[in-house]
Amino acid sequence: MDAPPIRRLGRDFIARHGETVFNAARRLQGDAPHTPLTRAGFAQAEEMGRALRDLLGAKPALTLWASSTGRALQTLAIVAEHLDLDWHDARIDPRLTEIGMGSWGGRYYADVIGEVGPVIDAEGLLRPAPDGEDYPAIARRVSGWLADTAGDAGDRLVIMHGISSRVMRGVMTGAPDGRYGAPVLPGHPQGTVTLIEGGRESVVHLGAGYAPA
Numbered sequence: 061m062d063a064p065p066i067r068r069l070g071r072d073f074i075a076r077h078g079e080t081v082f083n084a085a086r087r088l089q090g091d092a093p094h095t096p097l098t099r100a101g102f103a104q105a106e107e108m109g110r111a112l113r114d115l116l117g118a119k120p121a122l123t124l125w126a127s128s129t130g131r132a133l134q135t136l137a138i139v140a141e142h143l144d145l146d147w148h149d150a151r152i153d154p155r156l157t158e159i160g161m162g163s164w165g166g167r168y169y170a171d172v173i174g175e176v177g178p179v180i181d182a183e184g185l186l187r188p189a190p191d192g193e194d195y196p197a198i199a200r201r202v203s204g205w206l207a208d209t210a211g212d213a214g215d216r217l218v219i220m221h222g223i224s225s226r227v228m229r230g231v232m233t234g235a236p237d238g239r240y241g242a243p244v245l246p247g248h249p250q251g252t253v254t255l256i257e258g259g260r261e262s263v264v265h266l267g268a269g270y271a272p273a
Contacts, residue, residue: 068210072232073112073122073217074225075253077135078104079269083250086169088179090161090192094130104251104267105135109142111253111265112217118144123216125209127156132219139217155205156228158221162192184247185240186223195227195240202228222247232256 078101082089089095097105116122120143126132133150140147164172164179172179179187188194202224220228229235230243233256238244245261248254250269255262 068212070213071215072256073215073253073264074229074232074256075108075135075139075217075219076222076225076248076250076267076269077129077131077219078102078108078267079250080131082166083270088161088164088167088169088172088186090159090165091129091157092165093128097131097134100269101131101135101250102138104269105138106142108135108251108253108265108267109139112139113142115264116143116215120145121214123212123214124150125156125216126150126152126219127158127221127224128152128154129157129221132156132221136217136219139219153205155201156218156220157224159186159188159195159198159223160193161186162189164189164192181239183238183244185226185238185244188240195238195242195244198224198227199231199242203231206231222250229254229256229261233259233261 078097080089080095080097080101082095084098122145124136124140124145126136136150137147169179226244226247227242229245235243235245249267251267253264255264
């Protein structure tokens, strides 16, 4: 589904939430709605907040966005506190959630691998579950969100997830379709913040969590 990148005025800071109890236990998390952050995850969110505070200062003109999952909202709450911004002003959209893992969701990686073989490829991409969401579907939903919010003024911060952010970053930069039929950029560890401006990406803060899925 190669398509020109969706661009708008203003900068986009795309962040991956901090480590969760599922990540620490090596469970397939997917679109699970409420998997809380670990202490490491909170620490990663603190580092994200400090990095953005150093870059943007206090009370920046920044629209806050997050997926509807608890882990994204927890991460955003900590980052917003560092920026002296009100978490309650955040906008939430389920189209920013993680890849849906179907019946694999919540299971241990080791158990699923024992049944079906590797579920993460050499590029760190999760293999779609037979009854889960595929990559073109992720591209369609994040593209819909980008189109619907293209009129956002100024800079914005978006807290989302490993796989869905890789696809959205690919859409935003006009990356070619990969092996799963959608544009996907390389993965980053949990707690990473990237900047996309004018269709180009740079890393603002590299997190210390798992990478890349």
